[in-house]
Amino acid sequence: MKKEDLPQDPGALDKFTREVCYVKNAEGKYETALSRGWEVKKQALDSAWDDVNERIEEARKAVAGGEKSPIHYFMELRLMDLPVLSGYTGFFPFFIKRHLKPSVFKGLSDRKLEKYAAAFDVTLHELKNFKG
Numbered sequence: 001m002k003k004e005d006l007p008q009d010p011g012a013l014d015k016f017t018r019e020v021c022y023v024k025n026a027e028g029k030y031e032t033a034l035s036r037g038w039e040v041k042k043q044a045l046d047s048a049w050d051d052v053n054e055r056i057e058e059a060r061k062a063v064a065g066g067e068k069s070p071i072h073y074f075m076e077l078r079l080m081d082l083p084v085l086s087g088y089t090g091f092f093p094f095f096i097k098r099h100l101k102p103s104v105f106k107g108l109s110d111r112k113l114e115k116y117a118a119a120f121d122v123t124l125h126e127l128k129n130f131k132g
Helices: 039-064 070-077 082-089 093-099 102-106 110-120 124-129
Strands: 019-024 030-035
Touching: 039 070, 070 110, 070 124, 082 093, 082 110, 093 102, 110 124
Parallel strands: none
Antiparallel strands: 019 030
16 A cells, blocks of 8 residues: 555544554555554444444343343453453353352352452452342
8 A cells, every 4th residue: 555545534543543554655665654544444343342332231131130140241341251261260161151150159259259350350349239
């Protein structure tokens, strides 16, 4: 792409950062240039965030409906999966799967719940009392 063709469409991070791109200068040599954004990329990112927000809302409803424990909601909210949460808490993934059940969650000790709360950056009270 030529330097003068580099997109400068306002993006989601327009006020915070610029994207470094490789472009050809007038002499045909590659150099770096800053781009404010590209409308196509912005649309793709917006679509991806819409999907993330939809998953978070579905998780909230699952907690409110008594189908899942609050751990499920906070995993979605913090964009975590089982291996990531396992890394933060030290719990094996199969234990985390069990803890996603509301009946098992209710029986967890405060010590275990504190590990989850720290991983999700919430208080123990917030985690225990989240109802969706």
